[in-house]
Amino acid sequence: MDEKLRKVTHVENIRYDKAAEELVILDQTLLPNEEKFLRLTTAEEMYDAIKTLKVRGAPAIGICAAYSMYVLARSIPQGEEFYSTLEKYGAYLNSSRPTAVNLSWAIREMLKTAQENLSLSRPALLEALYEKAAAIHADDIAKCAAISEYGLTVVKDGDGILTHCNAGPLATSRYGTALGPILLGTERGMKFRVFSDETRPLLQGARLTSYELQRAGVDVTLICDNMASIVMKNGWVQACFVGCDRVAANGDTANKIGTSGVAILAKHYGIPFYVLGPTSTIDMNCPDGDHIPIEERDPEEIKNMWYEKPMALRDVKCYNPAFDVTDHSLITGIITEKGICRAPYTESLAALFDNKK
Ligand code: MRU
Numbered sequence: 001m002d003e004k005l006r007k008v009t010h011v012e013n014i015r016y017d018k019a020a021e022e023l024v025i026l027d028q029t030l031l032p033n034e035e036k037f038l039r040l041t042t043a044e045e046m047y048d049a050i051k052t053l054k055v056r057g058a059p060a061i062g063i064c065a066a067y068s069m070y071v072l073a074r075s076i077p078q079g080e081e082f083y084s085t086l087e088k089y090g091a092y093l094n095s096s097r098p099t100a101v102n103l104s105w106a107i108r109e110m111l112k113t114a115q116e117n118l119s120l121s122r123p124a125l126l127e128a129l130y131e132k133a134a135a136i137h138a139d140d141i142a143k144c145a146a147i148s149e150y151g152l153t154v155v156k157d158g159d160g161i162l163t164h165c166n167a168g169p170l171a172t173s174r175y176g177t178a179l180g181p182i183l184l185g186t187e188r189g190m191k192f193r194v195f196s197d198e199t200r201p202l203l204q205g206a207r208l209t210s211y212e213l214q215r216a217g218v219d220v221t222l223i224c225d226n227m228a229s230i231v232m233k234n235g236w237v238q239a240c241f242v243g244c245d246r247v248a249a250n251g252d253t254a255n256k257i258g259t260s261g262v263a264i265l266a267k268h269y270g271i272p273f274y275v276l277g278p279t280s281t282i283d284m285n286c287p288d289g290d291h292i293p294i295e296e297r298d299p300e301e302i303k304n305m306w307y308e309k310p311m312a313l314r315d316v317k318c319y320n321p322a323f324d325v326t327d328h329s330l331i332t333g334i335i336t337e338k339g340i341c342r343a344p345y346t347e348s349l350a351a352l353f354d355n356k357k
Helices: 003-009 043-051 058-074 082-094 101-116 122-152 180-187 204-215 225-233 259-269 345-352
Strands: 014-017 022-026 037-040 160-163 193-197 219-223 239-242 246-248 253-256 273-276 323-326 333-336 339-341
Touching: 003 180, 003 204, 014 058, 014 122, 022 058, 037 043, 037 058, 043 058, 043 082, 058 082, 058 101, 058 122, 082 101, 101 122, 122 180, 122 273, 122 333, 160 225, 193 204, 193 225, 204 219, 219 225, 225 259, 239 259, 253 259, 259 273, 259 323, 333 345, 339 345
Parallel strands: 160 193, 160 239, 193 219, 239 273, 273 333
Antiparallel strands: 014 022, 022 037, 246 253, 253 323, 333 339
8 A cells, every 4th residue: 555545544543552551542633733642541531532622523532432431441440339430431421522423322332341241350341341442443444444445336536526524534443434435446546536625613624634635645625615616516526425423313414514515515516415424323213313412612613713813703692513414315325334325214224223134
């Protein structure tokens, strides 16, 4: 593999060093200017890393939470209170961000593992928890690879692809979801022209997606969010690829704020709009988008965060939802590690979880 690509697809955004018993993350808030790694040791540091987007992207949040639960379990003495204390830590971490379902999913998986192994000795119980976290991590690598393969089947060499936010290796592991087909295709000698929405207000597209793609040698053009329409009108976009934070049972999909606008534009211009994500992001207990909790964040992110001086009145009212919901009717396909789901999503998504198949 080309060295530039390898550096990007093998980035260690989350690493558990078993010999040193250390959970290490790459601080994504400092990219692209600085690559700094942080050691997370306390529940407060873990909560803060997720809340402030030092680690971000639905699958990456889940992986970080899984290792965090293992680290916290190591701090609890074995005894009657072991499980209830771990449950409290899980509830605390889960309250850091509400929308990405991978967070609660990973915490639940870790608690289930703890419960199943409570009768074991302390070292064996901790080992089972470590193995579960490592399996969630390894599984995401495999899922991203499979999603990338399926995603490649809906585009061809030379296509223009528009993406919103960041759903690359930094947000997951290895190839990523929405960026996976682009990176995998590049590895195979295909050429794509990618338009990366800047993604106001936290600039994941500018800071992370264009950074990842350019470093991987992909032809990437950064645009402001309000420029998506013109590049589509110009005929430069043959497909939209976005990630997801929670997919409801009817296919309604929460993703970074601005995603639904891209989908509406894509429909207007007749461009296929694909959502890419692992099955761990599908919430079959959530009937539709109206039931997805939408995180609201600090107005300072809009008014001040990226400017030398404030760019809005200090007391102006702000509304800062971090995600929006794209209606299932706007989605051409939901690309998972198990294949591509198409409408009617109530049936195609349910079939993914049908154990008889
Ligand atoms: O607030 P963020 O940066 O965590 O939002 C991330 C997104 O919306 C991603 O598109 C989504 O989590 C998918 S990551 C593979």
